Amino acid sequence: MVEDAWQKEVFDVLKQGGVRQIAFVPDAGHAYAINEAEHDPDIAAILLTSEQEGVGVVCGAWLGGQRAVLLMQSSGVGNCINMFSLLENCRFPFLTLVTMRGEYAEFNPWQSPMGRRTQAALELMGIRVYRADQAGEVGEVIRAAADSAFLAGEQVAVLLGQRLIGRKNWKGN
Amino acid sequence: MSALSAAPALDRRAFVAALVAGVPEALIVSGLGSPSYDLFAAGDRELNFYLWGAMGAAVPIGLGLALAQPDRSVVVLTGDGEQLMGVGSLAAVGARRPGNLSIVVLDNGHYGETGMQPSHTSLGTDLVAVARGFGIADTLRVTTVPAVAGLRDRILARSGPTFAQVLIRADDPPRTFPPRDGVHLKNRFRGALGLLPF
Secondary structure (H helix, E strand, O other): OOOOHHHHHHHHHHHHOOEEEEEEOOOHHHHHHHHHHHHOOOOEEEEOOOHHHHHHHHHHHHHOOOEEEEEEEHHHHHHOHHHHHHHHHHOOOEEEEEEOOOOOOOOOHHHHHHHHHHHHHHHHOOOEEEEEOOHHHHHHHHHHHHHHHHOOOOEEEEEEOHHHHOOOOOOOO | OOOOOOOOOEOHHHHHHHHHHHOOOOEEEEOOOHHHHHHHHOOOOOOEEEOOOOOOOHHHHHHHHHHHOOOOOEEEEEEHHHHHHOOOHHHHHHHHOOOOEEEEEEEOOEEHHHOOEEOHHHOOOOHHHHHHHOOOOEEEEEOOOOOHHHHHHHHHHOOOOEEEEEEEOOOOOOOOOOOOOHHHHHHHHHHHOOOOOO
8 A cells, every 4th residue: 555644644634624434435545544544433434336425425424513525536526516516505514635647647548538627627516626736735735625614614625636646557468 | 116016005295204203303314306395294304404406415415414423313215216326325335334324215116206207116126135235234115104113113223224115106296395495404404413503
C-alpha cells in the first residue's frame, strides 16, 4: 500500500474534523484512509458499489447527526450527478475527496473524458471545488473544505491532483 | 412479483398505515413517488423524511441514518422501481449489516408514477432473492395485512438488517402530497432528534 505522508494527513484531518462515516469506492489514492477507517472503532467505513450511493449515505448521516465524507475517484463524479440534487434541495452539508485520473501522466485514455470534466461537472451541480496538487497543501485544503461543509453547510469537493498520486506503475506485456 | 402473481395483493395504504402505527418511534425514509404519498397518508410525522427525487437514494440515506442512530429503528419504505435503481446499495447494506435498518419494498411490479409500465419484478426479478444474494440474511415476503405484525416485531428488535418485500395491488390511490421543501423536511427531522442547525 502507498503510504505517502499526505495520504496519512487526509485521514488525520477527517478524524480530527469529527467525521464518523467514510463512504467510498476504493481507489489507490484513498487506500490509507480506507484502511484506517476500517480499523477505527469510532468511524464506520462504508463500501459502496457506486459512488452515487455515497451521496445518499452522507445525507443520511447528517440527518442522524453525524459528519460523513465520500471518497471517490474522478470517474465516480459522473455517477453521482442526479444524486447531487439531494444536496441542493435539502441543503445538506457535503464533503467529498476526489482523486484525479486522466489529467497527468495518464496511461489510460479511458480515464480522460471524465477526468477532464470532473471539476466542471461538480460546479455545474452547485458544488464548490478546491484542489490540492502539492503534498504540503493537502491537509490545509481538506481542513478548509471540512470547515466550509460542516460549519457553513456548504457542498464542497476537494480534487486531489493526479500529480500527487504519481505515475501508475503499469506492468503490461 | 414474478412467480407470485397469484398471491393476494395488499392494499398499499392499509398496509403502510398498519406498519407506521406499529413503529411510532421509528425513523422513516420514503422513496419517491407513491411510497412517499402512502407514508404521508398514514399521518405526517416529523421523523418522516420524504423523497421526491434522487431515485435510488432511499436505501443509502437509510444506511447513513441507521449508522448514525444505532439505538433507533430505521425504516426505508420504497417501491420496486426505486429499489431497482438503487439495487447496488443492498450490497452496501449486506456488507455493513446495521441491525437497526429495515428495508420495506412495496412491490406492485410496476412503475406507478409514469403510467404503470411493468417493472423488472413483473419480468423476472425476485427482490427477496436479490436481497439474500447481497448478504441480507433476514428477509421476508409479506402478503397479508396481519403479517405486518411480524415485520413490526423485526423492526423493533433491531436485529437485522431486514429486507421485506410487500406484495401490493397495482393501483393508484388518490395522491396525498407531503411537503416538497427539502430544507424543511431535513431540519424538522433533525429537530425531532434533538439536533440543532449548524
